[in-house]
Amino acid sequence: MSDDGELDLNSLNDEDLVLQVHDDLYDGLKEEVETAVNILLGRGWAPYRVLTEALVEGMRIVGIDFRDGILFVPEVLLAANSMKAGMFILRPLLIATGAPRLGKMVIGTVKGDIHDIGKNLVGMMMEGAGFEVIDLGINNSVEKYLAAIEEHQPDILGMSALLTTTMPYMKVVIDTLKEKGMRDDYVVMVGGAPLNEEFAKAIGADAYCRDAAVAVETAKAFMARKHNQLAKG
Amino acid sequence: MTTVDLKPSEEFQFATGNGDVLLIACGALAREIVDLIERNRWTAFDVQCLPAKWHNTPHFIVPAVREKIRANRDKYKSIFVLYGDCGTGGLLDKMLDEEGVERIDGPHCYAFFSGNPEFAAKSEDEFTAFYLTDYLARHFDRLIWAGLGLDRHPELLSSYFGNYTKIVYLAQVHDEQIIENARKSAEKLGLAFEYRFTGYGELETDLEALSQTDKMLTAPLTVSSGNVL
Numbered sequence: 001m002s003d004d005g006e007l008d009l010n011s012l013n014d015e016d017l018v019l020q021v022h023d024d025l026y027d028g029l030k031e032e033v034e035t036a037v038n039i040l041l042g043r044g045w046a047p048y049r050v051l052t053e054a055l056v057e058g059m060r061i062v063g064i065d066f067r068d069g070i071l072f073v074p075e076v077l078l079a080a081n082s083m084k085a086g087m088f089i090l091r092p093l094l095i096a097t098g099a100p101r102l103g104k105m106v107i108g109t110v111k112g113d114i115h116d117i118g119k120n121l122v123g124m125m126m127e128g129a130g131f132e133v134i135d136l137g138i139n140n141s142v143e144k145y146l147a148a149i150e151e152h153q154p155d156i157l158g159m160s161a162l163l164t165t166t167m168p169y170m171k172v173v174i175d176t177l178k179e180k181g182m183r184d185d186y187v188v189m190v191g192g193a194p195l196n197e198e199f200a201k202a203i204g205a206d207a208y209c210r211d212a213a214v215a216v217e218t219a220k221a222f223m224a225r226k227h228n229q230l231a232k233g
Numbered sequence: 234m235t236t237v238d239l240k241p242s243e244e245f246q247f248a249t250g251n252g253d254v255l256l257i258a259c260g261a262l263a264r265e266i267v268d269l270i271e272r273n274r275w276t277a278f279d280v281q282c283l284p285a286k287w288h289n290t291p292h293f294i295v296p297a298v299r300e301k302i303r304a305n306r307d308k309y310k311s312i313f314v315l316y317g318d319c320g321t322g323g324l325l326d327k328m329l330d331e332e333g334v335e336r337i338d339g340p341h342c343y344a345f346f347s348g349n350p351e352f353a354a355k356s357e358d359e360f361t362a363f364y365l366t367d368y369l370a371r372h373f374d375r376l377i378w379a380g381l382g383l384d385r386h387p388e389l390l391s392s393y394f395g396n397y398t399k400i401v402y403l404a405q406v407h408d409e410q411i412i413e414n415a416r417k418s419a420e421k422l423g424l425a426f427e428y429r430f431t432g433y434g435e436l437e438t439d440l441e442a443l444s445q446t447d448k449m450l451t452a453p454l455t456v457s458s459g460n461v462l
Contacts, residue, residue, distance in 0.1 A: 028386075074382025077392050112360045114396035138396055139360070164318045164340045165356065193291065194322030 009036050014043065018054050021086075025058035026065075028078025030085045037086045047093035048100070055086045056128040063125075063213040073117070080121055087128065100130050103223045106148045107158035108136030110169040115162035118192060118212070122158060125212040126219060131156075142173045146180075154186065155226065156219055159205075161192040171203035178204070187222045189215060245274045252279035254443070255308070257301045258315035259294075260285035261368040262342060262436065265405055266315065269437055275444050279309065285368065289380050291320035295328050302332050313443055315436070317341040337439050342366055345435040346403050361398040363424065367405045370415040378421065390422065399425035405433055 009032065012020055017036055024032040033055075040050045062079045065071040071079075105126055109119050116138050123133045134152050136144060149157060157177075161167040170190050177183040183204070190200050191209040200208030206222070209215035247270045258266055260282040270278055281301060287293045294316065302312055314336035318325055329336055339345035343364040344352040369376060378384055381393055400422065402415035412428060419426035 072382070074386055074389060077382075077389050078386060081388075081392070112357070114361055116396065117392060162320075164320065164322060165353070166360075167322065194318070194320050196322055196324065199322060 009039055014040070014045075018057075021054040022058040022061055025055065025079050025082050026062055026071075026075075028075060028082050030078075030082040033082040033086045034089060037089050041089075041093070047090045047097055051087070051090050051094065051099075051128055055083050055090075056125070059083050059125060059128065060213060063211060067211060067213070076121070077117065080124060083128070084124060087124070101132055102130040102220065103155040103226075104132045104134070104152060105156040105158055105219065106134045106136065106145070106152055106154040107160070108140040108145065108148075109138040109160045109162075110166050110173070111139055111141045112169065113161050113163055113166035114138045115192075116160070118162070119158075119160035121212040122160070122191065122209070122215045125216050126158075129216045129220065131219060142169075142176045145173050146176065149182070149186065155223060156187045156189060158189045158191070158215070160190070162194065164194045167192060167194055167199065168203075170205065174204045187219070187226075189218060191215060245271050247271050247278075247280075249279055249281075252277045253310040254278050255305050255312045256280045256315055256440075257298055257305075257312060258282050259287070259319065259342070261288065261366065262315055264368070265433055265436060266440070268406075269433060269440055273441070273444070275440070277444070278440075281305070285372075286376060286380065288319070288369075288376065294319055295321055295324045298325065299328050299332060302334055313337075317344060337435065339435065342436075343403055345439075346405060346431040346433065347429075348431075348434050359401070361396065362401045362427075363394065363397045363399070363422070365400060365402045365415050365418065367408070367411055370402055370404075370411045370418065373414060373418040377418070394422050394424065397422070397424055399427055401427045401429055403429050403431045405431060 007020070009017060009020060017039060021033060021036045024036065036054065037050055040054060041047065059079060062071060062076060066076050107119060107123050107126075109116050119135075123135050127133045134148060134154065136148055145157065145159075157173075159170045159173060161170065174183065174188060177186070177188075187207070188205045189207045189209050190203070190205045191211075195208055197208045207218045209218055247267045254277050256266060256278055258280060263280070263282045266280055269275075270280075283294065283297050283301070287297075298314060298316065305312060312334050314325075314329060314334055316325060316336055318340045325336070337345055339349045339352075341364075343366065346366060347355070365373065374384075381389070383390060383393070400415065400419035402412065404411065407430060415428070416426050
């Protein structure tokens, strides 16, 4: 404890400090998370270890409690903002230290839709899991998706929609990929509140991802499968 | 001069439990439905509402509507659902198909108040608009502001509304107080404000059609004498 009764993060050992980061992420305490990240780095932790053990694990717990109805959107947003602050510190260090890359994803909200809360969470968690994420933002036409795919050559295309009226646009993008003979070159993952497995199957996506945690697990599984296929030749 | 007053001498007041056609509706439409029933003196409708706050959590809607249908199927001649798709991603329609029950057409109440074709045509250019109806304008602070946690965490405002440019208040009735509420809501969110009167739109025409289909009786107008001119 410090003199003013607040917990002095420096006084915690590594194990307790990591647990404290989990708590602080859960409570959306951005400044505390930033401080703890800097302390762990100062103690010689590799940026990738800080990311995975402190931030990603903390957000995984937040994700579970959100799924189970214990936490709600405002709390998840606060936690995400705290994680974002931690990642802002780590990002240049991760690049400099050559942290492992699992794959590359282009992600964006479809045309006519400006909702990006879920899409931003997925992007952040994918980045935390070791994916390079190219975020196209909101209101993306098929042309924008195609241009980004051409430019970045991702492994995964992620599309998000919040509206019943905009989600059919995902099929427009997938059908265009088919027409151009590009469909099988990419894993297509879709998500958003009004979507479901059935819809994803009907439009020809590879996977529906209910939340950010599922998106990460699904992406990892697809990448593992891809590597296995490559290894078999 | 004595003239005949064709206004009802007594207000027709809706009471639940009397009709033989059940309307299962979102609570956000309750006031509007009752107003239409009373104004048109429809006697055969009964109304049961589900919580309007599910606007923010649509996954609660489908199982609850199904439960209401099953609990009431034997008690009514027919059932009609007054919900848009409301973010259920087609699951509401799938369930209603299974149950053999119809609903009002449209993705949201914004659409059927505006008229579905008109709303669809506008939404192409208006996708940065956040819509309010009378209900949402009246209950903005509880349902939207507090419902999204902005009362506790105003710093989340840009996360929720950063991509919106304006509030469009779709008014069912012209009421200066609600307009003022809606205008204040726009100010609170830092968005431009637009007022658009829709009336009850397809909610009214659908209920009117339903009342014709079921050849329902309307409460008789009481002819009274009085000075109206």
